[in-house]
Amino acid sequence: MPYKCPYCDFESLNKKNLEFHIKEEHPREIEKEKRKGEDKVEKGKSKEINDFSRGLHGENVILTFLDGSQIEGKMKGYSRYELLIEPKNDEEEIVVFKGAVKTLKKV
Ligand SMILES: [Zn+2]
Structure with a gap:
């Protein structure tokens, strides 16, 4: 079975040749695919924090x-991108960007 290029009609019996072809002929597509993957990860993460908050x-x-x-x-509240926290030491409420939060733990 030949290996087919996902971006054009190119076919090769050798997987290495196909990888070489994609690298040479479709460098932008590779970049796009990479970025798509990263977006997905980010969205998944913020949804998790949303549900949790x-x-x-x-x-x-x-x-x-x-x-x-x-x-x-x-x-105290949350929006799509932020959390509103009333600190324990009774200082003023603070707005926290979810992107800066690594973990959120219930006490
Ligand atoms: Zn191709």
């Missing part, structure tokens, strides 16, 4: 950020 409304949570720092406080 909905269930945590009014709960005490610990947020861990990508840089390792943490905040403990009460979930």
Whole structure:
């Protein structure tokens, strides 16, 4: 069975030749495919946090950020991209970008 190029009519009996062909003839398609994959991962992640934050409304949570720092406080609300947290130490409410959050844990 020949290996078929997904982007044009090219066929080869050798998988290596096909890989070479794609690299040479369709470099942009490869980039696009890569980016599509990354988008999917990002969307999946934010949906997870969305579903989770909905269930945590009014709960005490610990947020861990990508840089390792943490905040403990009460979930006051959320939007598509942000969480509204009332810190435990009674300081002013803070808006947290979900993209900066690594984990969200119920206390
Ligand atoms: Zn091709």
